[in-house]
Amino acid sequence: METLVRIEHLSKNYVQRRHLTRSEFTLQALDDVNLTIRRGVTLAIVGDSGSGKSTLARCLALLEPSSGGEIWFDGKNLLALERSELSAARREFQLIFQDAASALNPRLTAVEIVAEPLRIQRAGTKERRRERALELMNQVRLPAHLEGKRPLEMSGGQRQRLAIARALALEPKLLILDEALSSLDLANQEMILNLLADLQAAHSLTYVHISHDLRQVSRFADEVAVMNDRTIVEHKSAAELFAHPKNPYTQELLIALPSLETICADRASQEVR
Amino acid sequence: MESLLQVRDLTIRYPGSEPSPAVDGVSFRIAVGETLGIMGESGCGKTSIALASLGLLCKDDAIVSGSIEFRGDNLLSMDESELREIRGTGISMIYQDPGIALSPVMRVGEQVAEVIRAHKKWSWGKCREESHSMLARVGLFPTERIYSAYAHQLSGGQLQRVVLAQALVCGPALLVADEPTASLDARSQANFIALLRELKKGSRMSLLLISHTPEIQASLADRLMVMKDGRIVEEGDFDRLYANPSHAYTKALLRGSRSVRVDGGREAEWIDEKQAAR
Numbered sequence: 001m002e003t004l005v006r007i008e009h010l011s012k013n014y015v016q017r018r019h020l021t022r023s024e025f026t027l028q029a030l031d032d033v034n035l036t037i038r039r040g041v042t043l044a045i046v047g048d049s050g051s052g053k054s055t056l057a058r059c060l061a062l063l064e065p066s067s068g069g070e071i072w073f074d075g076k077n078l079l080a081l082e083r084s085e086l087s088a089a090r091r092e093f094q095l096i097f098q099d100a101a102s103a104l105n106p107r108l109t110a111v112e113i114v115a116e117p118l119r120i121q122r123a124g125t126k127e128r129r130r131e132r133a134l135e136l137m138n139q140v141r142l143p144a145h146l147e148g149k150r151p152l153e154m155s156g157g158q159r160q161r162l163a164i165a166r167a168l169a170l171e172p173k174l175l176i177l178d179e180a181l182s183s184l185d186l187a188n189q190e191m192i193l194n195l196l197a198d199l200q201a202a203h204s205l206t207y208v209h210i211s212h213d214l215r216q217v218s219r220f221a222d223e224v225a226v227m228n229d230r231t232i233v234e235h236k237s238a239a240e241l242f243a244h245p246k247n248p249y250t251q252e253l254l255i256a257l258p259s260l261e262t263i264c265a266d267r268a269s270q271e272v273r
Numbered sequence: 274m275e276s277l278l279q280v281r282d283l284t285i286r287y288p289g290s291e292p293s294p295a296v297d298g299v300s301f302r303i304a305v306g307e308t309l310g311i312m313g314e315s316g317c318g319k320t321s322i323a324l325a326s327l328g329l330l331c332k333d334d335a336i337v338s339g340s341i342e343f344r345g346d347n348l349l350s351m352d353e354s355e356l357r358e359i360r361g362t363g364i365s366m367i368y369q370d371p372g373i374a375l376s377p378v379m380r381v382g383e384q385v386a387e388v389i390r391a392h393k394k395w396s397w398g399k400c401r402e403e404s405h406s407m408l409a410r411v412g413l414f415p416t417e418r419i420y421s422a423y424a425h426q427l428s429g430g431q432l433q434r435v436v437l438a439q440a441l442v443c444g445p446a447l448l449v450a451d452e453p454t455a456s457l458d459a460r461s462q463a464n465f466i467a468l469l470r471e472l473k474k475g476s477r478m479s480l481l482l483i484s485h486t487p488e489i490q491a492s493l494a495d496r497l498m499v500m501k502d503g504r505i506v507e508e509g510d511f512d513r514l515y516a517n518p519s520h521a522y523t524k525a526l527l528r529g530s531r532s533v534r535v536d537g538g539r540e541a542e543w544i545d546e547k548q549a550a551r
Contacts, residue, residue, distance in 0.1 A: 048458040049429055156315035183455070185314045185485035187525035212458040215488070219529075256463045260528070263491040264515055 003072075004173060004206050005037040005060070010069035012055055029055040031230040033069070037174075042200070042207040044217035044238070046253070047227030053210045056227070057178045060208070061095040062086070074173065091121065094167035098179035100159035104151040110137065110162055111147045117169040136165040139202075140195060157188035161195065168203070178210045193220050215257050218242055226250045276342075277446055277479050278303040278326070283339035285321045285330065285503075295321045297503035298339070303447065308473065308480040310494030310511065312487075312526050317500040319483045323449045325349070326481070327366050328356035343447070361392050365440035369452040371432035374439070375424045381435045382408060382420025388439045407438045412468055430461030434468065441472065449481045454489060466492045487527045491515070499523045 012030035017023065030052045037043055047053045058064045060071060062078060071078040073092060081089055097103045104113055114133035118124065124132070134147065140161040151159050160180060167175055181189045197220075199205060211217050217224060218238065225235040226247060234247040245251045258266075285296040296318040303309045311319045324330050326341055328348055341348045343363060348356065368374060375384055386404035389395065395403075405416055411434040413419040424432060433453060440448060450469075454462040466489055473480060473493075482493055490497060490511065497514050499506040499522065507520045518524040 048460060183315070185312065185526055186487060186529050187522065188314055190525070190529045214459060253459060256460045258488070260488050260491055263488055264512070267491065267512060 002039050003036055004039040004074060005035075006070075006072040007033055007035040007037075007056075007060070008070045008072070009034060010056070010059060010071065011067045012052075012059055012064065013067045028230060030059065030066075033231055035225060035232055035235065037206060037208060038223075039173075039206055040200070040204060041222045042209065042220060043223045043225060044209045044211055044221035045225045045227055045232075046211055046214055046217055048212060048253075051227040052230040053212075053227045054178055057095065057176050057208070057210045061093055061176055062090065063095065087121070091170040092172050093174040093176060094170070094172045096160075096163050096167050096175060096177045096180045098182050100156065100163045101151060103163055104159060104166075106150060106152055109148045109150055110142070110154070113151070113162060114165045114169060117166060121170060123170075132169070133165075136168055137162070139168070139199065140165045156184060157191060160184065160188075160192055164192075164195070164199070168199070171203070173204075174206045174208065176208045176210070179212070180209070181216060182211070182213065189216070196220075214253050215259070226253070275305055276302040277305045277307075277344065278481075279340075279342040280322070280326075281340045281342070283322065283325065283341060284337070285318070285325060286336040287334060288336060294503050295335075296325075299500075299503070299505055300339075301498055301505070301508065303479050303481060305446070306477045306479060308482055308493050308495045310482045310484065310490040310497045311500060312483075312485055312490060312497060313500035313506075314485070316502075318503040319500055320451055323366065323451050323481065323483060326447075326449055327360055327364055328353075329366075361388060361440075361445065362443045363445055364447045364449065365443075365445040366449040366451065367433070367436050367440050367453050369455045371429065371436040371456075372424065374436050375432065377424050379423075380421050381424060381427065381432075382422075385435065385438045385442055389442055392443045403442065404438075407442045408435070410472070411435075411438045411441075412464075413438070428461070429457050430464060433457060433461070433465055437465075437468070441478075445478065447479045447481065449483075451483045452485070453482075454484070454486070462489070469493060485526070490527075499526060 010030055010033040014027040014029060015024055016027055018025060033056060045053050045056065059066045066079055073089070076089065078089060108116070111130060111133045114136050115129040118129045118132060123129065134144065142158060142161055142165065146154065146158065151162065154162065181192060184192065196207065200207065209217060209221065221238045223236065224238050224241045225232050226249065227233065228249045234241065234245070234250050241250065245254055279302045281300050283296055283299045284294050286294045299318070299322065313319050325337060326348065328351065330337060337349055343359065375381060382404050385407055386400040389400040389403050390397065405420055408419055409416045413431060413434050419431065427435070454465050457465060470493060480493065482490065484490055494511045496509060497511045498508045501522060507514065507518065507523045514523055515527055518527065
């Protein structure tokens with residue numbers, strides 16, 4: 001399988017000032033991150049809060065400038081592109097966030113939200129954009145009568161699907177999902193995962209899921225990369241990682257999470273609850 | 274078993290929003306020492322129930338009918354001064370985001386002491402001592418350093434423990450926890466749940482636990498209530514619901530389910546029953 005993204009020696013610093021003395025200090029959020037993402041794969045990047053995983057997602061999506069290193073996307077270094085080339089490059093990858101409610105403009109209707117990227121990129125006429133938006137809503141299994149509804153009139157699962165429809169509008173190659181399933185209950189998570197799997201097959205998509213929940217990613221990831229202390233410490237196929245974790249940090253993460261079956265079995269063996 | 278909390282026909286409407294009620298004729302009880310878990314997707318009414326139990330629904334924003342009896346007295350017919358007596362000492366609540374509950378400009382230990390001072394007429398010295406002791410009981414060490422720290426100096430897991438200390442320090446009979454581990458990473462989650470289990474073991478405190486994570490409910494709940502669209506779908510002992518759910522939605526929330534494919538590959542939309550027929 002060929003490579004879609006190659007991240008090399010990526011680093012990200014934030015320069016901040018101390019409150020009282022006004023002297024500067026540097027906060028390092030990413031430290032020499034190296035990662036290869038193969039085309040068509042579903043990769044999960046897992047780590048505790050503070051590990052740098054959300055920063056990595058934002059740097060990859062070019063929402064934040066990186067401090068050093070290279071991001072090779074389909075043969076081009078995103079960090080070295082001219083401004084004129086950036087607009088075209090941004091169509092290739094899209095980011096989906098944890099809280100769909102705050103990622104969607106509450107004053108726009110569903111169809112307007114999905115059509116917005118097309119409008120910004122000046123694609124087609126207004127009528128054609130609406131048609132395409134309706135088609136995308138159909139693909140994410142949102143019923144047509146939701147067209148004129150606003151995000152806060154929809155359920156959490158529907159909002160997340162709307163965010164996915166919007167992300168697909170420009171036909172990206174890569175979807176980055178930052179804790180996109182975390183606020184959903186299990187039933188909705190399953191629905192979204194099934195939908196994502198179908199979309200992946202239909203559109204040859206590559207997924208990067210950012211998650212703090214190893215248990216959750218074990219249900220769907222092909223590959224897992226573990227982040228600790230601002231860098232990637234282990235990256236393997238999911239099967240291999242869960243069966244034979246090599247890095248001590250990964251092992252720690254796995255031990256902390258008993259499965260539902262284990263917990264329920266423990267309940268049965270307890271005499272006093 | 275005596276009921277600590279008895280909810281009867283609770284209906285909550287938010288005028289100006291959806292025509293259907295957020296909570297629609299819900300009845301349930303919590304016994305002394307019992308943990309009742311509530312599961313359901315966002316918008317099912319679980320948070321509204323939690324807020325109503327603490328008298329936190331503003332009378333201008335919500336129309337409430339039915340009754341919530343705490344130790345036999347209806348919370349919904351109490352005035353603010355009566356409710357203030359109950360909050361902290363009778364019923365306490367912790368939320369998903371500990372950052373919101375804590376002041377950024379006051380040392381966290383002082384914020385726990387402040388809660389004691391508001392409810393008991395003790396000297397500041399005694400309140401501080403008790404605060405130290407509570408911080409230790411929720412596993413925050415070194416206690417001295419944590420006491421003097423500001424919120425931004427602590428991790429999410431530590432902050433949630435501080436907020437828990439605040440909630441428990443006056444010994445409430447009922448703790449309401451609304452997605453208490455949702456903003457914590459996996460290991461902090463596991464630690465926090467273990468802490469709750471330990472604290473519950475030594476006391477007769479009841480717990481109303483809102484969480485959409487099955488593993489968390491499995492770790493703590495005696496009974497479980499599944500809600501959807503403001504109504505109770507199913508309720509009963511956790512073990513029974515896990516082993517033998519009566520309703521497909523319960524099964525889906527606890528274990529997930531293989532989606533049912535009907536009509537040329539489209540998933541059955543039973544989750545979103547509010548939709549008009551296709």
